[in-house]
Amino acid sequence: xxxxxxxxxxxxxxxxxxxxxxxxxxxxxxxxxxxxxxxxxxxxxxxxxxxxxxxxxxxxxxxxxxxxxxxxxxxxxxxxxxxxxxxxxxxxxxxxxxxxxxxxxxxxxxxxxxxxxxxxxxxxxxxxxxxxxxxxxxxxxxxxxxxxxxxxxxxxxxxxxxxxxxxxxxxxxxxxxxxxxxxxxxxxxxxxxxxxxxxxxxxxxxxxxxxxxxxxxxxxxxxxxxxxxxxxxxxxxxxxxxxxxxxxxxxxxxxxxxxxxxxxxxxxxxxxxxxxxxxxxxxxxxxxxxxxxxxxxxxxxxxxxxxxxxxxxxxxxxxxxxxxxxxxxxxxxxxxxxxxxxxxxxxxxxxxxxxxxxxxxxxxxxxxxxxxxxxxxxxxxxxxxxxxxxxxxxxxxxxxxxxxxxxxxxxxxxxxxxxxxxxxxxxxx
Numbered sequence: 001x002x003x004x005x006x007x008x009x010x011x012x013x014x015x016x017x018x019x020x021x022x023x024x025x026x027x028x029x030x031x032x033x034x035x036x037x038x039x040x041x042x043x044x045x046x047x048x049x050x051x052x053x054x055x056x057x058x059x060x061x062x063x064x065x066x067x068x069x070x071x072x073x074x075x076x077x078x079x080x081x082x083x084x085x086x087x088x089x090x091x092x093x094x095x096x097x098x099x100x101x102x103x104x105x106x107x108x109x110x111x112x113x114x115x116x117x118x119x120x121x122x123x124x125x126x127x128x129x130x131x132x133x134x135x136x137x138x139x140x141x142x143x144x145x146x147x148x149x150x151x152x153x154x155x156x157x158x159x160x161x162x163x164x165x166x167x168x169x170x171x172x173x174x175x176x177x178x179x180x181x182x183x184x185x186x187x188x189x190x191x192x193x194x195x196x197x198x199x200x201x202x203x204x205x206x207x208x209x210x211x212x213x214x215x216x217x218x219x220x221x222x223x224x225x226x227x228x229x230x231x232x233x234x235x236x237x238x239x240x241x242x243x244x245x246x247x248x249x250x251x252x253x254x255x256x257x258x259x260x261x262x263x264x265x266x267x268x269x270x271x272x273x274x275x276x277x278x279x280x281x282x283x284x285x286x287x288x289x290x291x292x293x294x295x296x297x298x299x300x301x302x303x304x305x306x307x308x309x310x311x312x313x314x315x316x317x318x319x320x321x322x323x324x325x326x327x328x329x330x331x332x333x334x335x336x337x338x339x340x341x342x343x344x345x346x347x348x349x350x351x352x353x354x355x356x357x358x359x360x361x362x363x364x365x366x367x368x369x370x371x372x373x374x375x376x377x378x379x380x381x382x383x384x385x386x387x388x389x390x391x392x393x394x395x396x397x398x399x400x401x402x403x404x405x406x407x408x409x410x411x412x413x414x415x416x417x418x419x420x421x422x423x424x425x426x427x428x429x
Contacts, residue, residue, distance in 0.1 A: 203252025
């Protein structure tokens with residue numbers, strides 16, 4: 001279970017954030033200053049750190065630098081009431097993953113947290129493969145990384161498009177700065193323009209402070225536009241201008257702002273079909289697709305299935321403190337026979353569930369739960385996170401004979417959180 005650390009000198013804000021994050025289902029610790037937080041980080045592993053910027057003693061920026069000095073790759077979400085272009089860019093430059101400007105809604109907070117925690121391929125750009133087609137793709141990616149060429153990465157959901165984007169950034173001359181990523185599908189259409197380009201105070205109702213957009217935050221670095229096929233055509237027009245002119249216009253701004261960025265876009269959609277339907281601009285497609293990379297689905301690289309499964313097994317046995325030696329022959333045969341329409345992400349989720357459910361030294365066939373009721377479109381998600389969570393809770397309670405204390409322990413959550421989840425999913429178990 002992902003544990004979150006809050007760092008804020010304001011006791012009321014700490015309490016509010018703690019209550020909210022508990023409601024989201026995550027265990028959370030809180031520190032009243034950066035020095036205390038650094039000591040806590042030495043004692044526990046955290047999946048996300050949320051820190052205020054303006055604190056007595058060590059500031060938020062100094063804290064970020066200290067965390068990164070220990071080579072920690074944990075995502076860091078900055079919250080501040082004093083956002084400017086300079087300090088926002090400075091935070092991202094020194095390792096912050098994202099920032100929220102006060103005041104913000106708890107819906108916005110939840111979206112930011114889940115976006116950072118659900119990034120399956122965050123951190124180092126490690127790619128596990130022995131497949132020759134995939135290796136050739138990586139060789140191409142490494143070559144184009146040395147240039148500033150715009151790259152369009154296509155492939156089904158779960159094939160590792162974002163991971164390849166991070167691999168390109170890591171091998172580029174911009175790698176000293178953090179890559180900025182935007183999921184175009186996760187942001188409502190009416191907010192996407194502000195998220196990308198930023199806005200000035202008073203530009204529209206609710207714009208109580210200046211907001212720095214992701215383009216400015218990515219200056220001198222790489223901007224990843226994830227799921228570009230979901231971008232509304234009105235924003236596509238502004239993106240095309242950025243690619244052509246190398247400058248952006250904040251909403252309500254008086255003059256353009258020059259940006260030096262490298263753009264990588266990803267999509268699981270067929271953009272040619274979207275052009276024919278009128279959903280995507282043809283001129284933007286050719287601007288983005290200067291160097292196209294298509295990732296093969298997992299079913300076309302069967303030799304990687306067990307290789308990846310062992311990689312995820314090692315990760316989750318360490319995370320959950322288990323001693324599982326490997327997979328039984330029946331489990332291996334079953335994994336090799338599965339279609340894996342959700343690709344690497346589906347395999348990863350299956351191994352994570354298997355590790356949680358396994359009480360022996362080997363993962364058996366029955367521990368690997370795969371959703372076989374896929375929809376016709378292989379490029380769509382095969383199972384939502386809530387569906388997987390619900391299924392895992394049911395399975396674990398069956399294994400423990402309905403003992404909620406033991407089930408919560410296996411799931412890595414508190415009994416209270418389990419009880420709340422049972423109420424949320426209307427499960428009378």
